[in-house]
Structure formats: C-alpha cells, structure tokens
Amino acid sequence: MRAGLVDRLAELSRGAGEPAVIVDRPDVTVVRSGGTVLKAHAPRLDPAALATRLRVAAHPLLAGILLAPLGELSPVEGRHVSRWPYGAPVAPDAPEAAPWREAGHLAARLHAVPVDRLPGPLPPMAGPANAARAVAALRATLTAPAPRIPADPVPAPGRTRASAPAASAPPHAPTPAPQRLTAPERVPAPNGTLAPDPASAGPGPAADRTAAALVLRAWERLPAWARDDEPRAQPRSLLCHGDLHLGQLVRHPAPDGPWHLIDVDDLGLGEPAWDLARPAAGYATGLIPAADWAAFLGGYRAGRGSAVAPGDDLWPPEVDVPARTLTVQLAARALVDAATGVRPLDDTDHDLLAACARIAAMGDGTGPGGAP
Incomplete structure (x- = not known):
C-alpha cells in the first residue's frame, strides 16, 4: 500500500x-x-x-x-x-545558524492572528491529544505479547549529542537547565525509593518495563488537562501550530527567502504556551543551549507573544506543564519506536527518560511555579 x-x-x-x-x-x-x-x-x-x-x-x-x-x-x-x-529547511549541518529567534517571532505572530476572521470551524489544537495518544500507544505496547524495547549500550561519560536540528527532539550539547525539570541524576521517587536512571538500566525486558513505568508515572504526575482527560479551567483559544520545532521552518522562496512555518496537521485553537513546549522541554532537559532558548523566547516576546509575560525570565511558569508533557510524550514515542523496531533508543532518548524520572518525583504542576 x-x-x-x-x-x-x-x-x-x-x-x-x-x-x-x-x-x-x-x-x-x-x-x-x-x-x-x-x-x-x-x-x-x-x-x-x-x-x-x-x-x-x-x-x-x-x-x-x-x-x-x-x-x-x-x-x-x-x-x-x-x-x-518547496521551502528550504533548516540546515542540519549548521546548528549555530538555526533560526531560533525567527521561530519565536513566527509563533508570536501566529498567536496574534484574529481567529474570528479565519475560515472555520477551527478544530482544537492537537497538543494534549497527541500526548495522550503517545502514552496510549506505550500502554498498548506493554500489553502486546512479549514486548521488547531495545536500548543502545550505555553512553560513556562525555558522550556527545547530535549537532543538527532534528524533528524528534531538540539537539545540541547539554547546558544548565531550569530548576523545575533538572535535579540530581538520581532523585527520590514518590514512594520513597530511588527513581532509576533509564540510561543506566541496560538492555533487557526488566529495563524495558522500568523505562516504561517511569514514563507512565511521570504522565500521572501531570494535571488532567495536560493529559487530555478534562477541559482546562479558563482555557484560551488562540490560533496555535500544535507541533512547533525547528523542523517546521522553511525558507520560501528557496533558498534564502523569509522563514515560514509548515505542517498544519495539528493547527487549531488552544493554549499558546503549548507552541513553546518543544523548545522549552529541550532547554529543560539540557538538549538545547541556554542561548538558543533565550533567542527563541526573546523572539517570541519581541513579537508581543501572549503565551508568556513580558520580561527576561528564562523559565516563565506558563511553559512548565506543557514542557513536562512534551517530555513525557517524546519519551513515550521513543519507547514505542524502539519496541516496534523503528529505531533503537539514542542519547537524546536517554536524556528524555532521565527527565521523566525527575518529573515522576515532582508534584502535579498545579501549585506555585507550575501552569494552572
């Protein structure tokens, strides 16, 4: 077919x-x-x-x-x-030239479009639904006969990450990350035990189950609206992209026209902070340098984006829960891909799984410092 x-x-x-x-x-x-x-x-x-x-x-x-x-x-x-x-995509071999500021500015402009002047009816932005779908797929994988989630060998100290923008998760070398998602490598789990580091668990069925259990535990720590279980209190209905990352930018006309957003599959009405979640999650897990995240956030604020308050806070509270949710979504998707033979886990996946261990030890994001 x-x-x-x-x-x-x-x-x-x-x-x-x-x-x-x-x-x-x-x-x-x-x-x-x-x-x-x-x-x-x-x-x-x-x-x-x-x-x-x-x-x-x-x-x-x-x-x-x-x-x-x-x-x-x-x-x-x-x-x-x-x-x-056709539009020319972000150059995979020049991460230093990645258009982070332009991406933030485009997101701000998108969120400012008056929706009452657009064709309709506009569907909801698919962010929380996509996250719930990824977790449902992970649960289905666990209940399938003889589930197997292959893992790469444990990376040696000093491992390097990919240096080019990727659609699956933001790349780049690790940098200091915001306090909400970063913690010591091993943190106490809610039940008082030590949350394992999935990257060190090694291959095998036990490690597979451990990694999946961490992701599911992190998922349960998210508020119900982020899991698409119930409507969000005081929801916002702005035009959102729904799956914003550097792989969604192209220059048109190619090769050096202005940057445009592509891929409307998840476009719709929803919470604009969700469009900041992918780069925020990359920054919070140490996969995007602070300078790149600052450029993205600066471009968004320069465009008067309404998802976050003005200022220079590198971790606005509005992005916290969406960033946690995207981290869990990407980790769940990686485990499903590995279990179904699409690809093995890589360094980025291990970092996402380690972040899930830290999220699993947190609150539900409804208190101070988290999105309502």
Whole structure:
C-alpha cells in the first residue's frame, strides 16, 4: 500500500522534476519534485478539519507566517494529499545558524492572528491529544505479547549529542537547565525509593518495563488537562501550530527567502504556551543551549507573544506543564519506536527518560511555579 502511494505521488509530481521521497512513514509520506511537495497526511486526521486547516494556511492573514498550500486536498490511494511549494529547511549541518529567534517571532505572530476572521470551524489544537495518544500507544505496547524495547549500550561519560536540528527532539550539547525539570541524576521517587536512571538500566525486558513505568508515572504526575482527560479551567483559544520545532521552518522562496512555518496537521485553537513546549522541554532537559532558548523566547516576546509575560525570565511558569508533557510524550514515542523496531533508543532518548524520572518525583504542576 505504501509503495503504491509513494509511486503514485511520484507520478503526480513528476512534471515538476525528478521526484524524491523526503518522508515515508506509516502515517505520513512526503514526495518532492522540483519546486513542488506532495504530502499524504495521516489517516487518523479528520479530512474536514484538515481541509479547514489548509484554508486557514491559505488565508491572507497568515501570509508570511504559514506557508500557503497549492490548492485543496486531493484523494490519492485512499489518502488525503496536499500540495505545497518547496521551502528550504533548516540546515542540519549548521546548528549555530538555526533560526531560533525567527521561530519565536513566527509563533508570536501566529498567536496574534484574529481567529474570528479565519475560515472555520477551527478544530482544537492537537497538543494534549497527541500526548495522550503517545502514552496510549506505550500502554498498548506493554500489553502486546512479549514486548521488547531495545536500548543502545550505555553512553560513556562525555558522550556527545547530535549537532543538527532534528524533528524528534531538540539537539545540541547539554547546558544548565531550569530548576523545575533538572535535579540530581538520581532523585527520590514518590514512594520513597530511588527513581532509576533509564540510561543506566541496560538492555533487557526488566529495563524495558522500568523505562516504561517511569514514563507512565511521570504522565500521572501531570494535571488532567495536560493529559487530555478534562477541559482546562479558563482555557484560551488562540490560533496555535500544535507541533512547533525547528523542523517546521522553511525558507520560501528557496533558498534564502523569509522563514515560514509548515505542517498544519495539528493547527487549531488552544493554549499558546503549548507552541513553546518543544523548545522549552529541550532547554529543560539540557538538549538545547541556554542561548538558543533565550533567542527563541526573546523572539517570541519581541513579537508581543501572549503565551508568556513580558520580561527576561528564562523559565516563565506558563511553559512548565506543557514542557513536562512534551517530555513525557517524546519519551513515550521513543519507547514505542524502539519496541516496534523503528529505531533503537539514542542519547537524546536517554536524556528524555532521565527527565521523566525527575518529573515522576515532582508534584502535579498545579501549585506555585507550575501552569494552572
């Protein structure tokens, strides 16, 4: 089925140039041909909501913020396919030139768009639902026959992380991180025992179960609204991207046009702090340098973004619970990928799992210092 989909997308785009597969996963397939990109969206997405998201991206109020699609959805091999102009992505070999400030500024502009002037009805931003889906997948993996979550050998001291922006989690070398998510390497768990460091547990079924249990314990420490269990008190309904990270930025026109946000699959109404959660989680877990996080936050505040208060606080309380939630989501997704043979755990995954151990030893984020 997927091979037929790739072939069909390549055939449809061939007139623009020699087709090349950019992404080919069970949920998403992306093919580029010259200046045109075709994307087959995840089957789980509601086509009516997706069509609305495309209309929003094409609206004049989003010009210069979201990349505009080339037309509407088309059915291809039983999937819903959108067509886009090609934009040059963030250079993977130049992390020092990553557009952190520009990303923050684009997020602020997105959040300021008046939603009552946009096509509707707009669906909810998919942030908490995506987190709940990742944890549900982890639970399903644990109940499957003979679950197995392979782990890489324990990295030696002084290990290095990837130096290029990645879609799965923010990279870069470790730096001092905010107090809320950082703690000694091993911290007391809520039951009085010592929370294990998943990176040192070693491979094997016991380690697999230990890592998954840590993630699930961290999940239960989150407020109900962050787990998508109940509506949030005093919810906000601003236009949000829903899955903001450096992999969602491109220059258009390529190669050196202004930066635009891409990928509208999770676009919708919701809490704007969620769009700051991915880089915040990277900073809090030591995966993004303080300077990069400060640049992102500075760009957001310079754009008068409403998710956080003005000032120079590098850890505004509004981002705390979303950052914890994204950390748990990414760790759960990594364990599922490892269990299903998509890829083994890497250094970034071990850092996320260690952060989950620290989150598991915290409160539920509803008191002082956490988002309400």
